[in-house]
Amino acid sequence: MIQLLKLENISLDYETFSLKNISFGVKDGEYFVLLGRSGAGKSLILEIIAGLVKPDTGKVVLDGQDITENAIRKREVGIVFQDYAIFPHLSVKENICYPLKANKTPSHERERIVMDLVEKVGISELLNRDPATLSGGELQRTALARTLTINPKVLLLDEPLSSLDIELRLEMRNLLRKLNKEGLTIIHVTHDYEEAVALAHRVGIIHNGKIIQTGNPKEVFHKPKSRFVASLTGIRNFYNAKIISSKKALLENKVEIVIGSPVEYNETGYVSFRSEDVVISCDKIDSSLTNSFPGKVLSIIPFVGGMEVTVDAGILISSFITGQSVEKLHIREGKDVWVSFKAVAVKFIGR
Amino acid sequence: MNDKGNFQLIIIFLSGLALLFIVAPLLGLMFSSSLPRLVETVGDKEVQNSILLTLSTAFFATIVFSIAGIPLAYLLARKEFPLKKIVSGIIDLPVVIPHTAAGIAILGVVSRDTLLGKTAGAFGLHLVGNPLGISIAMAFVSVPFLLNAARDGFAGVPVRLEKAALNLGASPLRVFFTISLPLAKRNVISGAIMMFARGMSEFGAVVIIAYHPMITPVLIYERFGAFGLKYAQPVAVVFVIVSLAFFVVLRMVAGKK
Numbered sequence: 001m002i003q004l005l006k007l008e009n010i011s012l013d014y015e016t017f018s019l020k021n022i023s024f025g026v027k028d029g030e031y032f033v034l035l036g037r038s039g040a041g042k043s044l045i046l047e048i049i050a051g052l053v054k055p056d057t058g059k060v061v062l063d064g065q066d067i068t069e070n071a072i073r074k075r076e077v078g079i080v081f082q083d084y085a086i087f088p089h090l091s092v093k094e095n096i097c098y099p100l101k102a103n104k105t106p107s108h109e110r111e112r113i114v115m116d117l118v119e120k121v122g123i124s125e126l127l128n129r130d131p132a133t134l135s136g137g138e139l140q141r142t143a144l145a146r147t148l149t150i151n152p153k154v155l156l157l158d159e160p161l162s163s164l165d166i167e168l169r170l171e172m173r174n175l176l177r178k179l180n181k182e183g184l185t186i187i188h189v190t191h192d193y194e195e196a197v198a199l200a201h202r203v204g205i206i207h208n209g210k211i212i213q214t215g216n217p218k219e220v221f222h223k224p225k226s227r228f229v230a231s232l233t234g235i236r237n238f239y240n241a242k243i244i245s246s247k248k249a250l251l252e253n254k255v256e257i258v259i260g261s262p263v264e265y266n267e268t269g270y271v272s273f274r275s276e277d278v279v280i281s282c283d284k285i286d287s288s289l290t291n292s293f294p295g296k297v298l299s300i301i302p303f304v305g306g307m308e309v310t311v312d313a314g315i316l317i318s319s320f321i322t323g324q325s326v327e328k329l330h331i332r333e334g335k336d337v338w339v340s341f342k343a344v345a346v347k348f349i350g351r
Numbered sequence: 352m353n354d355k356g357n358f359q360l361i362i363i364f365l366s367g368l369a370l371l372f373i374v375a376p377l378l379g380l381m382f383s384s385s386l387p388r389l390v391e392t393v394g395d396k397e398v399q400n401s402i403l404l405t406l407s408t409a410f411f412a413t414i415v416f417s418i419a420g421i422p423l424a425y426l427l428a429r430k431e432f433p434l435k436k437i438v439s440g441i442i443d444l445p446v447v448i449p450h451t452a453a454g455i456a457i458l459g460v461v462s463r464d465t466l467l468g469k470t471a472g473a474f475g476l477h478l479v480g481n482p483l484g485i486s487i488a489m490a491f492v493s494v495p496f497l498l499n500a501a502r503d504g505f506a507g508v509p510v511r512l513e514k515a516a517l518n519l520g521a522s523p524l525r526v527f528f529t530i531s532l533p534l535a536k537r538n539v540i541s542g543a544i545m546m547f548a549r550g551m552s553e554f555g556a557v558v559i560i561a562y563h564p565m566i567t568p569v570l571i572y573e574r575f576g577a578f579g580l581k582y583a584q585p586v587a588v589v590f591v592i593v594s595l596a597f598f599v600v601l602r603m604v605a606g607k608k
Contacts, residue, residue, distance in 0.1 A: 050518055051518075052514045052517075052518070071517075072514070072517040072518055073517050073518070073519075073520045073521060073522065075518075077518075078518065078519075079515075079518050081511060081515060083511065085509075085511045085512050085514075085515035087512060087515075087516070087530060088512075088534070089533050089534060098516065098519055098521070098529070099519040099520045099521070102516075102519060102520045102521040102522070102525055103520050146519065147518075147519070149519075150519055150520050
């Protein structure tokens with residue numbers, strides 16, 4: 001895939017906050033998720049790409065053209081704001097038509113484009129509604145349809161799922177996936193690692209105004225480059241997974257585990273469970289922990305509040321335990337142990 | 352009676368006094384003239400002409416100065432620039448200076464030997480003693496009402512909506528006319544109504560620029576000076592009723608939008 005959008009050494013001192021040397025690229029057709037805590041500077045990066053905020057230094061390059069100084073309306077990137085920014089004095093249809101009127105699309109053509117888009121995002125029945133009567137999900141779809149009318153080369157989404165309830169969130173994820181599959185390049189910022197896992201081809205982690213790691217979700221979450229990345233998700237146990245029966249998943253094509261909630265057969269995605277939920281014992285224990293595997297201790301690394309023990313059980317499984325437990329069980333590198341965890345501790349994230 | 356009860360009594364008493372202070376002279380005025388006298392006044396050509404002149408000059412002032420004033424209000428709401436505080440202060444000046452002084456100041460700019468006066472004269476227009484001069488005087492003292500209301504209106508429009516519109520491909524001019532102005536409409540219209548009402552009731556500045564042709568406030572003053580209270584009262588009553596009617600109708604129309 002060709003690099004479509006590139007940010008080169010973007011820096012900005014902004015009120016009480018600064019971005020430092022932000023550089024990353026997004027390929028044509030890619031779904032890139034920028035993940036970081038609130039206040040990390042994620043939204044600001046989107047606003048810089050859209051031209052709403054000018055960086056102090058650095059370049060934004062789209063399709064080989066330096067667009068850093070281009071006017072907002074000539075950038076060919078569309079942004080959907082976290083608060084949707086729906087024009088309150090215009091109906092849903094007038095909102096969606098707004099860009100088409102601005103670029104003087106003939107009225108019959110406007111009608112066709114609007115109908116296509118509202119059907120695509122599922123708001124056909126809302127066309128004549130006043131925005132004040134819409135729910136959060138409906139407002140968001142309206143904002144999305146409105147942005148899509150400009151046919152953006154890159155779609156920028158600011159926390160698009162954070163204010164939706166679970167059911168709507170899943171629907172919206174599917175819609176975003178569909179748009180991306182149709183070839184739309186998407187940059188999506190969020191604080192929720194699950195969204196990143198569910199949607200991203202690649203993830204960039206941002207912390208204190210700096211991008212500290214980029215890669216595909218598996219690389220980033222399985223091998224976090226810093227404690228921050230690890231703590232952002234708290235998840236070290238992170239695997240490719242395929243559902244092989246209603247309650248069983250095959251991890252990395254190697255290890256079969258039992259999962260808590262039923263998932264459709266043959267679905268693929270990721271499985272994760274927290275290191276705190278993994279119990280280490282010297283022998284196989286008879287308990288309610290459904291998943292139990294023998295393995296060899298690979299490493300013991302101290303961290304605040306205890307030790308992180310990594311066990312090779314066909315897949316690498318990490319467990320957080322106290323220093324006393326390490327002493328008591330005489331855990332050392334190379335020792336044979338059992339790792340166990342409950343089925344309900346396992347989270348499956350479909351793709 | 353407890354402290355709270357006493358306090359409420361004092362509040363009600365003082366509020367009543369304040370209201371009475373506003374209402375009593377107006378009521379007194381309303382009952383000062385007999386109905387036949389009022390009917391006669393309404394039929395008086397001089398009164399009719401003066402009311403028409405007052406309404407038209409105030410309306411003209413409001414429309415023309417809105418065209419320049421609204422962009423200034425937008426600028427004050429949206430942009431930061433050096434001396435912005437001073438500019439905001441200048442806007443309120445016409446409200447705080449004595450209106451006769453305002454009239455003198457305007458006369459200094461529009462009289463025949465000034466640049467503006469000469470330029471207007473070249474087109475056959477003499478601003479002093481002319482409806483145009485009256486409009487200028489009215490606008491001078493009333494435009495702060497429009498500017499302040501419109502500025503507050505624009506300040507209340509979320510910047511994000513304007514940015515979203517720009518992102519959607521609209522030009523800044525289009526964003527202003529399709530987003531900022533419609534969303535600030537209520538304040539702008541309300542400011543324009545206040546400007547119109549204030550302009551219509553102006554006496555001090557207008558009388559210096561143009562004693563003739565006579566707007567109604569000047570006519571009331573003239574009748575009072577030449578013939579006494581009894582002759583001034585019916586004109587005042589008719590003008591107050593016309594002003595109130597306009598004010599109420601405009602408010603209602605604005606409220607419906």
